[in-house]
Ligand SMILES: *[C@@H]1O[C@H](CO)[C@@H](O)[C@H](O)[C@H]1NC(C)=O
Ligand SMILES: *[C@@H]1O[C@H](CO)[C@@H](O)[C@H](O)[C@H]1NC(C)=O
Ligand SMILES: *[C@@H]1O[C@H](CO)[C@@H](O)[C@H](O)[C@H]1NC(C)=O
């Protein structure tokens with residue numbers, strides 16, 4: 001969805017709304033969004049950093065009050081005060097209580113609040129019940145329940161007495177397994193140095209940029225620019241600002257927080273989505289190939305966004321990962337306010353400054369409001385950081401199998417007959433799909449929770465028809481509610497809307513015209529929202545194949561400041577939108593999720609959201625918003641999706657085909673070949689574009705698209721297994737190359753190719769027009785086989801692959817085993833009892849390993865053990881392929897497991913050097929104390945790997961088996 005141009009005048013946009021089409025489409029106008037210099041708190045903090053940089057005599061005015069330090073051995077918490085000394089003769093000391101805790105997840109967490117605001121000992125003239133505290137609830141939203149629990153296990157404090165006696169300036173706390181992690185805290189100036197095995201990893205305030213804007217009374221009107229605290233501080237726009245004619249009142253005055261975080265010895269950092277940029281993040285202080293602006297996290301409706309930009313987008317995850325050969329680290333900045341992040345890479349001292357590999361990365365985090373609340377993670381590999389982050393914020397929820405399949409969307413399928421005709425055309429053209437989508441036009445007058453009776457007279461019947469081929473429907477529901485509609489007037493009357501600064505329901509423009517926004521950060525509003533999805537309700541009916549899409553939830557406000565709601569609008573408990581802006585979208589989805597759980601507690605909800613925050617992975621999928629049908633848009637989608645995977649939210653896709661404009665058939669076909677590997681695989685198109693459902697595309701493109709979609713369905717068992725891993729340990733589904741080769745520095749910035757989970761499948765989809773070859777990078781010394789013809793590639797470095805229109809450059813790394821289902825069906829559920837094919841790709845040493853996870857694809861029974869999970873290994877010494885059960889639970893329900901009793905593996909393809917020891921025509925199969933022979937075909941192809949195919953081994957997938965070759 002898209003907002004109309006923010007530049008049209010009131011009158012012309014009202015007309016545009018009435019006529020609706022055509023919608024003005026143009027490239028994103030950067031000036032719609034505040035640059036750092038236009039954002040007062042960012043300007044102040046960057047100024048502070050620059051001033052410190054220039055000053056030779058600078059000493060940070062922040063010190064730890066040594067007498068305040070106390071450590072509680074029972075909770076493993078260190079508490080104390082950070083003091084801000086006001087210079088220039090101001091005697092006052094400002095107190096910031098802090099708490100350092102060590103979490104059961106193995107992470108360390110630092111919180112810093114402001115004493116005076118904690119005690120609400122401030123005055124806000126003229127603003128009755130505005131909350132006087134710093135916003136401190138972002139963690140409650142972001143963290144999975146119980147994740148923040150701290151404890152004293154393995155925590156030891158060394159030398160605290162020396163500090164208290166004035167004999168020392170630093171002390172150390174060790175924590176983690178065997179005390180392998182530690183933090184050294186310096187008193188004056190305040191610094192922290194987090195170490196793993198004694199090596200510095202993450203430094204806080206080593207550049208002295210910490211800046212906590214303490215409360216001060218608002219000066220009289222004629223001296224808005226009050227005294228300067230010191231020569232470093234700038235008092236620019238502390239009490240109000242103007243941007244594009246919008247006034248932002250700042251009744252609580254300046255309250256930003258900022259801190260520098262240095263990743264010591266790390267030259268690559270990743271994460272902090274959402275930006276349309278490279279996987280390895282760029283520097284932000286100018287220079288060739290760098291940004292001039294900090295990366296910004298502020299959820300906005302940035303339609304037609306451009307690649308290679310630090311501009312804010314629809315979602316915000318304030319989590320950064322750093323990686324180097326020896327280790328990985330992560331920092332989670334738990335703050336939902338507008339946030340800018342500067343990145344500078346510097347050569348380590350005494351090192352050759354040209355040696356980028358020994359550089360450190362200095363980052364500067366600046367948030368407009370809230371408390372400092374951050375978690376430091378340290379580990380050996382990037383995957384270990386995903387696990388630590390997921391232990392904290394939750395893992396990707398295992399979706400319905402349908403949701404991991406192919407989705408067909410368009411703005412709009414106009415009538416229920418239109419929907420059913422599209423459905424039928426997929427079948428007539430032998431193209432599988434699982435979910436068809438409805439954009440806003442299915443509603444009556446764009447009032448959500450209604451169906452337009454003229455076009456959708458019987459939605460239940462439509463959903464029943466879709467269910468005949470086990471297909472689903474996803475309908476859009478946005479948080480802006482038509483003011484004159486039932487829900488609009490109810491949320492107004494019940495006080496459940498977001499309010500403006502004057503305490504009236506915030507009234508703005510969106511799709512339905514005059515709209516109110518539901519305040520889902522309020523539990524009552526969330527319950528109201530959840531109830532709208534109740535079983536048997538007029539909108540949601542009784543169908544079990546209805547899913548929901550929450551769009552425009554940044555929230556998007558037409559003609560709003562920076563396309564969104566005013567910062568000084570008010571949520572429950574007197575919080576300003578400024579405090580929690582970036583988590584609002586997640587709160588909407590939270591309500592939807594709870595509504596669907598109430599509807600059917602044993603069916604996994606599927607929800608797509610455009611706006612997201614840390615923790616949104618617990619609720620469903622997101623996509624990259626309103627992209628364009630250009631090659632550049634196709635290209636940037638891959639690094640964007642990789643970044644989301646690094647940041648713990650891998651269930652993500654980009655609109656296949658591009659939302660705006662009409663793709664050429666070639667671009668569309670190439671986009672499907674990429675989309676096949678997107679965790680969320682959906683085609684979508686703007687209402688002004690030509691219809692482009694796969695069956696409408698001319699040959700040869702239609703067949704290319706069909707093959708790409710069929711490849712998705714064939715690989716669905718492996719992709720779903722990758723989802724399973726994401727759901728238990730946070731592994732990315734589209735996996736960056738450096739996750740496989742964490743010691744190969746040349747792989748650290750590669751973001752135009754990726755692995756599919758742990759299958760060893762290396763994809764480099766074509767994202768350029770009219771190419772006849774691609775260069776694919778092999779990141780290690782292993783052998784790689786072409787996925788389709790088993791041609792071998794060996795040797796670290798770039799290899800050239802010839803491509804035709806129908807080629808997806810796809811290699812299989814030696815050493816892996818993965819599963820496929822090769823029979824064509826109309827939808828994923830219809831494949832349920834189909835047999836599997838196993839692909840075994842032998843490593844150079846003749847070894848291979850992999851796994852397969854399956855469950856009913858719909859209920860929560862897998863959580864009580866009703867799933868099948870097998871690990872497969874091929875051992876070169878014994879020439880034996882084995883399947884060993886990994887489901888160690890003792891399930892109370894085995895409905896699914898029992899139902900799968902007769903599902904078999906129908907074929908096993910072993911690729912790589914292998915000479916059968918038993919016979920050239922047979923292998924010996926054993927399962928359940930029985931043994932039998934299965935025939936093989938043993939092929940040596942010129943210029944390709946040796947391939948051994950075991951035909952009909954007829955092992956069932958639910959019990960252990962082995963095959964002797
Ligand atoms: C929704 O958010 C509330 C408040 O943070 C939380 O208690 C609840 O567990 C969340 N719901 C889900 C399904 O996670
Ligand atoms: C504490 O140390 C033990 C032994 O090294 C380790 O097994 C355990 O996981 C550690 N616990 C935490 C919370 O670090
Ligand atoms: C849902 O089912 C109930 C009970 O069978 C029925 O009364 C109601 O009309 C149904 N609702 C819809 C929208 O079909």
Ligand SMILES: *[C@@H]1O[C@H](CO)[C@@H](O)[C@H](O)[C@H]1NC(C)=O
Pocket residue numbers: 898899900901902
């Ligand atoms: C599996 O096959 C056996 C033998 O044909 C049959 O008795 C049994 O019902 C089948 N089980 C399932 C779950 O289909």
